[in-house]
Amino acid sequence: MVKCSRKSFSLSNLWVSSHDKLSDFYLSSWQRGESPVPMLAVRLILAAVATGILIWSLASALNPYWLVYLTNWGLLLVTMLTLSGLLVSCITICTTVSDGAELPWFISMYWFIYNIAISIAIMITALYWILLFDPEQREEEAPADFWLDVATHGVNSCIAVVELLASRTPVRLLHMYQPLGVGLWYAAFSGVYYAAGGTDSLGNPFIYEVLDWRQGTRAGAVVAASAACLIILYLVIWGTAFCRDKLSLSIIRTTSHTLPMTPQDAHQIV
Template sequence: MVKIYRKSLSFSTLWVSTNEKLSDFYASSWQRGESPIPMLICRTVLTAVALAILLWSLVEAPNPYWLIYLTNWGLLLDVGMLISGIVVSLEVIYNKTYDIKELPWYASLYWALFNIAVTLSIMITSLYWLLLYDPNLREEMGERAFWLDVSTHGITSCVCLAEVLLSRTPVRFPHLYQPLSMGLWYAVFSIIFYMAGGKDINGNPFIYDVLDWSQGKRTSIVVAASMAGLVIVYSFVWGVALCRDKLSTLLVRTTSHDLPAAPPDRHMRVV
């Protein structure tokens, strides 16, 4: 039992250093063969969308507080994931590294960012529309600000889900600790921000009202619920990836192996 336990929870399983096929990180689930070109095209389009939203956010509301918000952390992670995915595709094209089990650093980086960015993006969208969005403020915000909110708290999640559905990137349940670690780190950052006397753009001593550490009990409950939410979201992503692999293997990637013709039976006289 100890051997089985160690094998199932080895470092290579918990980390993002090995996988059966490198092609899982550069080929699409919905193609025959393992050419990196289809997924490279898809990632280029998705990256253009994510970069456009990121630049829109920076231009529309430039302020020194931009980096304190979880939404903007998510934007940077989304863009980083997609750019690292493009790097994986380009490296395969130019260096011809098609099939290795020990992943190169850029594939491991993409995989870790994928696990964190996709989960966090969906979680940010859920938290914003459930806890922070106030429909009464839409007229006060203006149409441009409203659609920027829709882009940063909705379209980015769609971009991440598109990456999940189009790619073959594996989703392993033991990797749950990666998005959980990022969520926990942001909670710690918000505590440091509060204890250091940080102020948001409106002069409030917190980043978000739901992360007001002057009300420690309530905020601790919010953080604990958010951690549980990350588990649910990651489980959802894991389920989506599982269905993707099952369907694509059944409908698209199923191949028949050409077996060599059997030699004639020496007991039979074939003319």
């Protein structure tokens, strides 16, 4: 245990192994009571949509290059987020969980994926529509391909945002390194992939043209700018979760402090 600024700080706070209330991971911010059913219903829908998009993507473009694209990394992360959240809700309905010093493994797994998937999904959506989307190429695409692009670069973020807003899952600033680490990991992967002679599905010596490592300076600048944007995005997500909790506590999860009347002590009756 490390003491810092009059407050106790534990290295476990850097990981996803401890939190005061287990109920924050299976209750909705917008419900009264302690039933895990409302969040279960939300997560069931989200998991069905995410899994459907994943199957659609695999069926449409299953080839050896599928896993080299950041879009598909994000799609896998969002699907894992919804399925792990669904697992948390199902287990808490079937068994009784109680607060303790350490979080159960299934909650830690969900929280870790949650921290990564939401930021990465929104970042992928922003990068695609700002840097990669080509309206002229869109005219040459089949309608099914366009709608798959919308699903993998738009609906993915909607799923992540719904999970963020509907749940009570906490967002800690200390966990910023988790999505940032995945983003930098992908950048490193793309560089190693290029150095090893890897190509995209069309035979180009890069995965994304904007991240062409033949132009190292530009690619490095893109990575640095993306990392800065990811940090800002995580701060926005943290602020959104903070506002979600404050609004929920003030409007929905209010607690009455009015005490019931107690009978008068018999010894005081004259």
